[in-house]
Amino acid sequence: MAVSLSAASKGESLAQVDTPALILDLDVFQRNCDRLEQALRGRAIQLRPHAKSHKCPEIAKRQIARGAVGICCQKVSEAQVFADAGINDILISNEVVGDKKIARLCELAKSIHVSVCVDHLENASAINAAALAAGVVIPVLIGVEVGSHRCGVAPGEPTLALAHAIVQMPGLRFQGLQAYHGPAQHMRTQEERLTAIGRAIELTKSTRDLLASHGIHCTTIAGAGTGSFLIEAASDLYTELQVGSYIFMDADYARNDWQTSGMPRFEHSLFVWTSVMSVAGDSHVVVDAGLKASSVDSGMPVVADYPGAKFVKASDEHGVLAVDPKQMSPLPLGTKLKLIPGHCDPTVNLYNELIVIQNNAVVDIWPIAARGALL
Amino acid sequence: MAVSLSAASKGESLAQVDTPALILDLDVFQRNCDRLEQALRGRAIQLRPHAKSHKCPEIAKRQIARGAVGICCQKVSEAQVFADAGINDILISNEVVGDKKIARLCELAKSIHVSVCVDHLENASAINAAALAAGVVIPVLIGVEVGSHRCGVAPGEPTLALAHAIVQMPGLRFQGLQAYHGPAQHMRTQEERLTAIGRAIELTKSTRDLLASHGIHCTTIAGAGTGSFLIEAASDLYTELQVGSYIFMDADYARNDWQTSGMPRFEHSLFVWTSVMSVAGDSHVVVDAGLKASSVDSGMPVVADYPGAKFVKASDEHGVLAVDPKQMSPLPLGTKLKLIPGHCDPTVNLYNELIVIQNNAVVDIWPIAARGALL
Numbered sequence: 177m178a179v180s181l182s183a184a185s186k187g188e189s190l191a192q193v194d195t196p197a198l199i200l201d202l203d204v205f206q207r208n209c210d211r212l213e214q215a216l217r218g219r220a221i222q223l224r225p226h227a228k229s230h231k232c233p234e235i236a237k238r239q240i241a242r243g244a245v246g247i248c249c250q251k252v253s254e255a256q257v258f259a260d261a262g263i264n265d266i267l268i269s270n271e272v273v274g275d276k277k278i279a280r281l282c283e284l285a286k287s288i289h290v291s292v293c294v295d296h297l298e299n300a301s302a303i304n305a306a307a308l309a310a311g312v313v314i315p316v317l318i319g320v321e322v323g324s325h326r327c328g329v330a331p332g333e334p335t336l337a338l339a340h341a342i343v344q345m346p347g348l349r350f351q352g353l354q355a356y357h358g359p360a361q362h363m364r365t366q367e368e369r370l371t372a373i374g375r376a377i378e379l380t381k382s383t384r385d386l387l388a389s390h391g392i393h394c395t396t397i398a399g400a401g402t403g404s405f406l407i408e409a410a411s412d413l414y415t416e417l418q419v420g421s422y423i424f425m426d427a428d429y430a431r432n433d434w435q436t437s438g439m440p441r442f443e444h445s446l447f448v449w450t451s452v453m454s455v456a457g458d459s460h461v462v463v464d465a466g467l468k469a470s471s472v473d474s475g476m477p478v479v480a481d482y483p484g485a486k487f488v489k490a491s492d493e494h495g496v497l498a499v500d501p502k503q504m505s506p507l508p509l510g511t512k513l514k515l516i517p518g519h520c521d522p523t524v525n526l527y528n529e530l531i532v533i534q535n536n537a538v539v540d541i542w543p544i545a546a547r548g549a550l551l
Numbered sequence: 552m553a554v555s556l557s558a559a560s561k562g563e564s565l566a567q568v569d570t571p572a573l574i575l576d577l578d579v580f581q582r583n584c585d586r587l588e589q590a591l592r593g594r595a596i597q598l599r600p601h602a603k604s605h606k607c608p609e610i611a612k613r614q615i616a617r618g619a620v621g622i623c624c625q626k627v628s629e630a631q632v633f634a635d636a637g638i639n640d641i642l643i644s645n646e647v648v649g650d651k652k653i654a655r656l657c658e659l660a661k662s663i664h665v666s667v668c669v670d671h672l673e674n675a676s677a678i679n680a681a682a683l684a685a686g687v688v689i690p691v692l693i694g695v696e697v698g699s700h701r702c703g704v705a706p707g708e709p710t711l712a713l714a715h716a717i718v719q720m721p722g723l724r725f726q727g728l729q730a731y732h733g734p735a736q737h738m739r740t741q742e743e744r745l746t747a748i749g750r751a752i753e754l755t756k757s758t759r760d761l762l763a764s765h766g767i768h769c770t771t772i773a774g775a776g777t778g779s780f781l782i783e784a785a786s787d788l789y790t791e792l793q794v795g796s797y798i799f800m801d802a803d804y805a806r807n808d809w810q811t812s813g814m815p816r817f818e819h820s821l822f823v824w825t826s827v828m829s830v831a832g833d834s835h836v837v838v839d840a841g842l843k844a845s846s847v848d849s850g851m852p853v854v855a856d857y858p859g860a861k862f863v864k865a866s867d868e869h870g871v872l873a874v875d876p877k878q879m880s881p882l883p884l885g886t887k888l889k890l891i892p893g894h895c896d897p898t899v900n901l902y903n904e905l906i907v908i909q910n911n912a913v914v915d916i917w918p919i920a921a922r923g924a925l926l
Contacts, residue, residue, distance in 0.1 A: 228867060327837050457703075472848050522842040
């Protein structure tokens, strides 16, 4: 394809950036990083941010420069992109199933430190066999089901049985437990989150102790997300936190009750920059960002800066804003405005580049190099 | 980025295709094209399929080889990709607002026949000025609001006023009306669709006649989608049909009542190919296709071939399938299966390539070259 378009060039003003585009407010991004570090100050816990949220090597490098021990990825292909960009310590916090994927995992293990999660004996055996054939040893965490109701072997005896098998596989090195509670991240009240993560901690701790009583020691207990990480950090159990969304803070996370939780109040740094493209309707205007510009799985995007405007409907290339004439003047044709995406991860995955803004000017353009890395 | 991965190579079996991947059943695709042509046989109406659904030049070329007069796009950047691939007649069935976009539109008009929709005098004036500066004449359709409640000027007098202005602009050539009724496409019963499109036809016809009575003649009346096209085709009003999804037939379109409508019953040709990656849960299995592999804006994907399996939840990289043990045996780890996407357009936009399958073998890999062309 010869056509290659960018929404902006370095040095342009924000107003000049074409739409729709994904923009990152660099100062806010940095403040969010600061807040996370302040919140964890004094805790003996490592940070391994999740790169599935940003898919952007420039961000991963900044996270590592600030002290992260490495990153998490969800896919081998994603890890390949980050390895190619110089990131050399990656946990694939997910199961890797299938011959082609396992072969790529083992190939990657020849050049960087890459670890992986398993929740099934058959999968552990397949990775072991491929690792032996490739002449590598793959560190593994057992994915334990602590409330996500998704992947993960049951805690207690089933985890012990799998651990027993893994420690006998010469192509694998047992490293510990992956104990992530996904739904807890989006529970709205701190009470709900405390209950859910409290239960996850209890299950993980008893499983860790059970393994220890059989001579199998966990060096890593990994998990946590932006909604719950302070709870895991205070547990004296988790050794690594896998927060991802804190850098961006999407509209759905903002619906959590942050006031009562003691959690840092991260600010929105990520926006879909869009233009009013039709004002022909009586009671609405249309913007040029729809389903292909902002994922709606966690609700519609929220219009920033205009409290009287509400994003009410998304179709493929259009967003319909209801505008309350009592709260604001009509938005003229061509007005550019910011949308706060409902869910950052799948929204980032729609774009090739992140337009980095500081003081209303484009200071950088960062490739979202792992966009579409699904395999 | 040095990493460049494909889910498949030509000649592989379907079973060897890595997951998640977007696969196209070539025979079904061709049957769907046949069915559309049969349904329109004897009608003096042109076909201008919408490329926003497939974003794939290989498909556009096949549509044109079968008699389509050109294609529709929604974005100038999309049109640039198709023009670059040799498509030389494109209607941007959407408003193009903003200096950068209009400049690219006029540049494109130097090499191919590209027309555009307008619904506002200010936008018409901006395109006229840019066209004059670039030394081109841009054919325009007036976007008329006939029930989409999105873009489009009101029918009747407001359309006439805009047409009067356009015919006096030397950089524009007035061509007719764009009268698309989006919501009607997904109305479930033929009765609802007949009522909605009947009203759209009435509004469009009276507006066309009003313009004619003022000496402004429409050579093109464009619109229609996969859910309603036979109604527009029978109207003796529309001159061009803009169907898009008929080639793929997604799960949402399949929920329309096709039996009573006389519409061709298009078959599903587009699938997300996915693997069972975790069977550790008691009552569910997890596949490796989530929000980044299948858009859920029009509902969850539907599991093909396994009536006892239901896709109940999507997270970023995971899909949870509830499996009814009364209807089927457990799905073993690594089982590969097909998902029918809820909505084809935003799902296609997640992938770089379409894996083309015939007789369970990969016969081609078609780049989705306009994926992410948002500008």
